[in-house]
Amino acid sequence: MTDSEKYDRQLRLWGEDGQAKLEKSHICLLNGTALGTETLKNLVLPGIGAFTVVDSHKVAESDLGNNFFVEKKTLGQSRARVVCELLRELNDRVKGFSVEEDPVYLINNNISFFKDFSLVFANRIPETALVTLSAYLYENNIPLVVGNSYGYIGYLRVSVPEHQIIESKPDNPMDDLRIINPFKELDEATQKIELTGLNSQELTHVPYVYLMIKFIKEWKSTHDGKAPETRAEKEEFKKFFLSKSPNPDAENFAEGITNMLKVLQPYRISSDIDKLLKDEKAVNPTEQSDDFWIMVSALKSFVESHGVLPLNGNLPDMHADTCSFIQLQKIYQEKGIADLSEFSSLVDSLVSKLGKDQISSDLVKKFCKNTRFLNVVRYKSLAEEYEKPNTSVIISELEQPDNNMVYYIALRAIDKFFSTYTRYPGFHDEEVDSDLPLLKSATHALLQEHSISSDLVKDEYLAEMTRYGACELHNLSSLMGGIISQEIIKLMTHQYVPLNNTFIFNGINSTATQFTI
Amino acid sequence: MTGNSNSNGGDNSNQNERFSHLIETLGLNLFQKIQKAKILVVGAGGIGCELLKNLILSGFINIEIIDLDTIDLSNLNRQFLFRKHHIGMSKSKIAREAVLKYNPSANIVAHHGDIKSQEFGPQYFKQFDLVMNALDNLSARRHVNRVCLSADVPLVESGTAGYLGQLTVIKKGDTECFECVPTEAPKQFAVCTIRSNPSAPIHCIVWAKMLFGRLFGVADDSNAVTDMDDNIVEGTEEQNNIVRDLQLAVEKDKGYGQWVYHKVFYTDIDRLARMKEMWKEKKPPQPRLLADIDQELDNNTAEHINTAQLKDQKVWGFKENVRVFLETLAQLKQRFEKDGALSWDKDDDMALNFVVSASNIRSHIFGITTKSKFDVKSMAGNIIPAIATTNAVIGGLIVMNAINIIDGRLKDCKSIFLIEQPSNKRMLLVSEIPKPNTACYVCQKNFITIKLNTNTVKVGQLIHDILKKHLAFSLPMLTVGNDLLYESGDEDLSKEEIRARDALEQKVLSSYRMGDNVILAVEDYLQDFKVSILINHVESFGTEEENKKKEHEKWFEIVGTATAAAPFQTQPIQSITTTATAYNAVTDIDDLEIIEPTPTTPTPTTTTTTTTTTTSGKKRKEIESAPGSEDSDGSKKQKYETIE
Incomplete structure (x- = not known):
């Protein structure tokens, strides 16, 4: 029985590197609510390193109704301790700690408590304390995730100044083949291949990469040196390409046609990568620069001298005889190794120029193989969002009927309501009716503060939110816990691009929307 | 079967306090419906664990669980009701014990058994208000689909694979059934490809x-x-x-x-x-x-x-x-x-x-390219990646749909896809549940045609390879007119009868009243499902033995269904965006970005589709239990890959 056996099904998604990062992380949960424990459940199961629950509440009857990580016999005991113990049972490899303390007290009196966590997940923390916490974590570059499960509405907000991703794992990555702009070695190898001397059987064994490069070159020679660009030209080229095929069933030619549109795309460095290369941190690396930015800076030098990114070096399976395939694979592989070695020396010289420690060769290699997929996400802090939200987004979303943005506004207004009255609207059944007008005016004040017309938030939504009385439904918390833990895994493994920056789940019509506010 | 524990725990006074948040949000009326509802959960694996937890904490108290499996180490990264010391024990029984703690007065019955066994026929299903599938294989899904249609019980169908998940609701007459969706035949390999001519x-x-x-x-x-x-x-x-x-x-x-x-x-x-x-x-x-x-x-x-x-x-x-x-x-x-x-x-x-x-x-x-141990394990063992997060999201959505159904609001139920990266701000693709496919041989017209060489194909091949494997019958019984030709199952038969049946399986069809133009009635009493099959003799189709030396190995063809394989199977993880794109016939997600779909073999758009055992020799891997797609031309299509 090994961990790799226990984790087999997830290693197939994020690999050992992702798993190692997960195992190094220590997640702090503020308040052991159903949403909090359901989120942690999905993190403890795949094996984070440790978690800490901060909560001053005692287990109440209402917890028994919605929280899977309390038991009847624990009524009245510290919720932090109880949920911590039950969560720990899920995975003996994970360390669990509990702190019986009001998170707000810690935020106000001992904020450095939070400095060693990999990530803090806050729920049901009052606005002012949350802003203080956010500012502190932001300064220390620790991700903050805020979640809320409120009646039928789920809310998620991620904030960290900068999140770097080497493996963004896009859905449909293109192979790095450089057919339209072959590198020297590939071009030379292609030229050596004489198609005219081949019989029809031999011709069907030539990898389509060679065919494409040859025929594009031939095409260019009769088209003012230009590759096919327009749709008509591409159609024309397709016919031209097929006319070279010895028979209609030739699989290598068919592969060429399948990939034609992709390989005819002019080579360009994506705008996302271009933005990174132009980033101040890439242009002027300092001794404070981290490994990621030093490597981006080295990449910038590489691109300046070659005009292209380092070659990835992988050749996908294609129809070919073994010899030519292995030969072609070698060409790509060797070029990939050559580019890596040049890139590594650029990194090395920059590192020594800045007087920094060597960057591990594994990391440099991983970076070099993924240069097409690098990503940096920068988030607003909560303070910034509250002061200067993206009002144009808010307004345009609110103008659409039945848009989930209305729940973002309602939840913000509820926070304001809580700050004023230290209770949630409708929390006491007898106050549902009297709380609604109070929530309305809190909402209108919020909208007014950002010069948004109050007509855009209809009363019926506020009435619905008041009716919930801040109650938490297990089922919605479980669902939101799934979504939030997924985002936390993205943040911890630095794989995939986490959402930016706000997410609303609407359990009334099962819709979910992401907003950058 | 594990005993009921219906004795009242005497904590009713606290029940209302405990569930006050539910009563407030759902209303007392709906809460009472939930408490009365009787739910069957089929499967206590990754989704099943989530479902049982969510049901219990959403106020459901009458639940039965069926699962054949025992607990394995590789389950523990997501099936949170189980611990290491439970390895080797019955999933359904341990799951029952685990959730019962949260409401000891709940009435939960656990069955450690096969959903396809005789005790779980339509009569058994009829006692439930709702069935939830949390299965990991296709043939069980098709079986439950048929039994639910027969018993007229609504079914919530679901599946996950890695970061992807999906669910939908099936209700006889109102929605499409699990087998309304045409799919490609499961990937099979010709003997000659495996033995003498591998290419992948x-x-x-x-x-x-x-x-x-x-x-x-x-x-x-x-x-x-x-x-x-x-x-x-x-x-x-x-x-x-x-x-x-x-x-x-x-x-x-x-x-x-x-x-x-x-x-x-x-x-x-x-x-x-x-x-x-x-x-x-x-x-x-x-x-x-x-x-x-x-x-x-x-x-x-x-x-x-x-x-x-x-x-x-x-x-x-x-x-x-x-x-x-x-x-x-x-x-x-x-x-x-x-x-x-x-x-x-x-x-x-x-x-x-x-x-x-x-x-x-x-x-x-x-x-041929060689593969790593990790990859070979995946391909040889049909491994589907699985994580807790996806199951949590799908489990939550299933119970939302369940509550809609219990509340009599089938119209509010949706088909939902969960995708791995938000695409154009959306993470869930929500659509109306399609109406039944009028050509569906399972829920609509109960008629198909099978083309084969009646002089070479044996009765046993018809029964096992075609009826059981391709058409998902569990216990087919064949009649022509009023004459019983073939009966499955061993329980009611004597040794003599079984021996006679074995001999019969060796006969070619034409020598046993199943020649050209004969209409066979095939009935499965377990599924309470009956279909008429027209036998069409095609001289050029040989037997498998004869054909395997030739380039194409087709030895039969089924006309009138394209469901010989797998709704709820999925494309490889990376092509999920294609699913989203291909879904543009659905109004709610019309603004997804368009990405060039990966090429697939075209599926006929006509209502009559065809499936065969022809193999193309392309390399494929199987992913079970997950989303399908809808093609941009509006014809439903599952792009899944499979090796078996």
Whole structure:
């Protein structure tokens, strides 16, 4: 029985590197609510390193109704301790700690408590304390995730100044083949291949990469040196390409046609990568620069001298005889190794120029193989969002009927309501009716503060939110816990691009929307 | 069956306080409906655990669980109701105990059994207000679909694979059923592809699994191939001789490994390479003498330079494969001698190493890319990645739909896809549940045509390969007019009758009243499902034996359904955006970005679609239990890949 056996099904998604990062992380949960424990459940199961629950509440009857990580016999005991113990049972490899303390007290009196966590997940923390916490974590570059499960509405907000991703794992990555702009070695190898001397059987064994490069070159020679660009030209080229095929069933030619549109795309460095290369941190690396930015800076030098990114070096399976395939694979592989070695020396010289420690060769290699997929996400802090939200987004979303943005506004207004009255609207059944007008005016004040017309938030939504009385439904918390833990895994493994920056789940019509506010 | 625990725990006074948040949000009326509702959960795996927890904490108290499985170590990264000390125990029973703690007065019944067994027929299903599928295989899904249609009980169907998930609701007459969605036939490999003409790694992996079976499986001279892999048809005389040779070799002690190596990687390959007519269009395989290998440098050209992370993800060099092959061969032989016949198991490291090395040596010989142990495990074991997060999201959505159904609001139920990265701000793709497909042979017209050669196809092949495997019958019974021709199941039959039936299975169809233009009634009383089948004789279709030497191996064709395979199977993870795009017929997600769909074989758009056993030899891998897609032309299509 090994961990790799226990984790087999997830290693197939994020690999050992992702798993190692997960195992190094220590997640702090503020308040052991159903949403909090359901989120942690999905993190403890795949094996984070440790978690800490901060909560001053005692287990109440209402917890028994919605929280899977309390038991009847624990009524009245510290919720932090109880949920911590039950969560720990899920995975003996994970360390669990509990702190019986009001998170707000810690935020106000001992904020450095939070400095060693990999990530803090806050729920049901009052606005002012949350802003203080956010500012502190932001300064220390620790991700903050805020979640809320409120009646039928789920809310998620991620904030960290900068999140770097080497493996963004896009859905449909293109192979790095450089057919339209072959590198020297590939071009030379292609030229050596004489198609005219081949019989029809031999011709069907030539990898389509060679065919494409040859025929594009031939095409260019009769088209003012230009590759096919327009749709008509591409159609024309397709016919031209097929006319070279010895028979209609030739699989290598068919592969060429399948990939034609992709390989005819002019080579360009994506705008996302271009933005990174132009980033101040890439242009002027300092001794404070981290490994990621030093490597981006080295990449910038590489691109300046070659005009292209380092070659990835992988050749996908294609129809070919073994010899030519292995030969072609070698060409790509060797070029990939050559580019890596040049890139590594650029990194090395920059590192020594800045007087920094060597960057591990594994990391440099991983970076070099993924240069097409690098990503940096920068988030607003909560303070910034509250002061200067993206009002144009808010307004345009609110103008659409039945848009989930209305729940973002309602939840913000509820926070304001809580700050004023230290209770949630409708929390006491007898106050549902009297709380609604109070929530309305809190909402209108919020909208007014950002010069948004109050007509855009209809009363019926506020009435619905008041009716919930801040109650938490297990089922919605479980669902939101799934979504939030997924985002936390993205943040911890630095794989995939986490959402930016706000997410609303609407359990009334099962819709979910992401907003950058 | 585990006993009920319906005795009132005496904490009713607190029940209302405990569930006050539910009563407030849902309203007392709906809360009471929930408390009265009777739910059947089929499957207590990843989704099943989430469902049971969510149901109990959403106020449901009448629940039955059915699961055949026992708990395995690799379940524990997501099936949170189970602990290490539960390994080997019944999933349904442990799940019941785990959730009962949260509401001891709930009435939960756990069955450790097969959903397809006789005790769970339509009568059993009728007692439930709602059935939830949390299954991991297609044939059980099709079975439950039919039973639910028969019992007229709404069904919530769901599946997850890695970061992807989906769910929908099936209600007789109101929505499409699980089998309304046409799909491609499951991938099968022709014998000749596996034996003599592999062109992809998977072909060599299937071959290596068969070799394992031949060497260490149950000895069966007469039918040595079929019992090792369902999709491989019987071997020829010559191949059976090879089997005999190999099994005899197990007896020989001295030089056993060398002998086997020489046999399968030199003698057999050499013979193949000499069949000149086979290698007109491609390079012949290169037989490799063991003696030559020592002198070679290890050839690691197939090793990708970016896979240094995982030791199991490293692609072994040729010599390493040979070393592992000989080593595991010797070890497995010892086990075989000690314990008797072995069955291949992906979690048996020795057996896995054998398949990795044997398949890679063969790939090498045929000039096919070699694969890492990690990849081979995935392909040979049909492994689907699975994580807690996806199950949590899908589990939550299922119970939301369930509450809508219990509240009599079927119209508010939705089909939902969960995708891995938010696409154009959306993470969930929500759509209305489609209406029934008027051509569906399961829920609508109950009529199909099967084309085959009635003079060569045997009754047994019709029953097992076509009716059970392709049309998902569990216990088919055949009648023509008023005459009973064939009855499944052993329980009601005497030994004599079973023997007679076995003899009958060897007859060709035309000699047993199933000639051209005969209409057969096929009935499955377990599924309470009946379909009329028109037999159409096609002279050019032979038997599998005859056809396997030819290029195309089609020996039957089913007309009137395209559901011979797998709704709820999925495309590979990376092409999910295509699913989203291909879904543009659905209003709610019309603003997704358009990405060029990956090419697939076209599916006919007409209501009558066709499925056959033809194989194309393209490499595929199976992903079970997850989303399907809808093609942009509006015709439903599942782009899934499968190896078995």
